[in-house]
Amino acid sequence: MSLLVLSLLMSFTMPVAAAEPQEVTELFPKTLSAAIAFSIAVISAGFGIARAGSAGLAAAAERPEIRTTAIIVAAFAEALAIYGIVIAFFILGT
DSSP states (O other): OHHHHHHHHHHHHGGGGOSOHHHHHHHHHHHHHHHHHHHHHHHHHHHHHHHHHHHHHHHHHHOGGGHHHHHHHHHHHHHHHHHHHHHHHHHHHO
């Protein structure tokens, strides 16, 4: 949520220095879509880490040899946030 607010603030304050109004109309959709893409990716990564982490800890309590597999599954969920920031950079870069 804070990323969305930050992107909205940046999209309204940064183009003020720009001389052409066309830059204002081009910056806002890019910033908003990058913020939405990153926010959704981070929320889903947090949900995935919470679910995988709790299940992994429960499984490791019963069978300690599963601990490494549980960490790997949690790392896959964490990769969603990394993919989200890469997509946000791609959106802002176009």
